[in-house]
Amino acid sequence: MRILITGGAGFLGSHLCQRLIGMGHEVVCVDNLMTGSMDNVAHLLGHARFAFVKYNVCDYLHVAGPLDAVMHFASPASPQDYLEMPIATLKVGALGTHKALGLAKAKTARFLLASTSEVYGDPLVSPQKEDYWGNVNPISPRGVYDEAKRFAEAMTMAYHRYHGVDTRIVRIFNTYGPSMRPHDGRVVSNFIVQALAGTPLTVYGNGSQTRSFCYVDDLVEGITRLLFVASDRTLEQRTDRQSFLSRTETSQSETVHDPINIGNPHELTVLEIAQKVQALVGTGAPLEFKPLPVDDPKVRRPDITRARKFLDWEPKVNLEDGLTRTIEYFRKRCI
Numbered sequence: 298m299r300i301l302i303t304g305g306a307g308f309l310g311s312h313l314c315q316r317l318i319g320m321g322h323e324v325v326c327v328d329n330l331m332t333g334s335m336d337n338v339a340h341l342l343g344h345a346r347f348a349f350v351k352y353n354v355c356d357y358l359h360v361a362g363p364l365d366a367v368m369h370f371a372s373p374a375s376p377q378d379y380l381e382m383p384i385a386t387l388k389v390g391a392l393g394t395h396k397a398l399g400l401a402k403a404k405t406a407r408f409l410l411a412s413t414s415e416v417y418g419d420p421l422v423s424p425q426k427e428d429y430w431g432n433v434n435p436i437s438p439r440g441v442y443d444e445a446k447r448f449a450e451a452m453t454m455a456y457h458r459y460h461g462v463d464t465r466i467v468r469i470f471n472t473y474g475p476s477m478r479p480h481d482g483r484v485v486s487n488f489i490v491q492a493l494a495g496t497p498l499t500v501y502g503n504g505s506q507t508r509s510f511c512y513v514d515d516l517v518e519g520i521t522r523l524l525f526v527a528s529d530r531t532l533e534q535r536t537d538r539q540s541f542l543s544r545t546e547t548s549q550s551e552t553v554h555d556p557i558n559i560g561n562p563h564e565l566t567v568l569e570i571a572q573k574v575q576a577l578v579g580t581g582a583p584l585e586f587k588p589l590p591v592d593d594p595k596v597r598r599p600d601i602t603r604a605r606k607f608l609d610w611e612p613k614v615n616l617e618d619g620l621t622r623t624i625e626y627f628r629k630r631c632i
């Protein structure tokens with residue numbers, strides 16, 4: 298297949314480029330390098346099945362030749378980045394998604410949207426299932442990312458329903474691993490870089506808020522399965538009376554076009570993750586408590602029942618192994 302990935306030089310995009318090239322596909326990587334980096338794809342440059350194009354996907358996208366799939370991964374994704382770049386974040390979620398969908402439609406290509414657990418906002422139910430509509434404050438500073446991705450999901454479903462584009466939506470939960478930027482502000486990279494430098498690990502709030510961390514290789518496996526799963530795959534209609542009554546008259550059985558959570562359900566408090574990093578790095582770096590960012594979600598944990606059933610997928614890498622590999626990456630890069 299010939300596959301175009303927007304945001305292909307970013308953390309997740311570059312892992313996907315690598316995986317798809319390894320599977321024998323041809324990859325066109327598009328990135329404006331706003332938060333992505335050529336370092337992430339440098340090893341692929343010169344490969345016969347890899348092409349890099351520096352471009353802002355909010356502008357009209359023209360690509361010569363056929364495409365079998367378009368994967369839209371371009372967006373600032375760390376809270377620090379999207380708070381610093383609010384307009385660019387809204388534009389890539391809205392205009393960028395529109396352009397990427399238009400390209401998929403023109404090429405009769407499959408389309409996969411990188412959505413996010415942030416569509417659930419500060420969730421009032423946990424774990425989060427895909428049929429939870431979320432609790433998002435549209436005018437909060439975080440709203441720029443959450444609403445951009447919610448719009449992107451709506452636009453994707455509209456292209457599916459109105460234009461018949463074969464679409465997929467993955468809701469990505471917190472992910473970590475090699476190729477994260479050392480200073481992108483996310484919790485795992487921050488804690489590791491701080492611990493390696495022997496400086497205090499900055500815990501926001503009292504650290505009781507929870508997150509569930511997925512190692513990047515597991516996430517990439519889930520996403521590639523979603524990309525390649527057959528379009529006509531549906532889940533059997535639920536038969537028990539309770540779930541039957543809770544569905545609306547218009548709802549149908551679940552299909553591959555419905556959003557699907559990919560993440561690791563192993564939930565920890567931020568304090569626990571800080572303590573794990575402290576123990577694994579072993580430099581004796583202390584903790585330092587800092588103010589909690591506005592509207593920071595209090596809990597987050599994916600329900601991955603749908604991914605298990607549709608994709609026969611679940612994460613395999615445990616936190617300790619994943620953190621050890623990530624610490625090794627940063628140790629080489631930062632010291």
Ligand code: UDP
Binds near residue numbers: 483484500501567
């Ligand atoms: N966090 C923290 N210290 C940091 C960075 C983040 O305590 O140096 C907290 C943050 O407030 C949030 C959690 O860690 O509760 C995850 O933050 P991250 O920025 O990684 O992603 P989010 O899940 O909020 O999108």
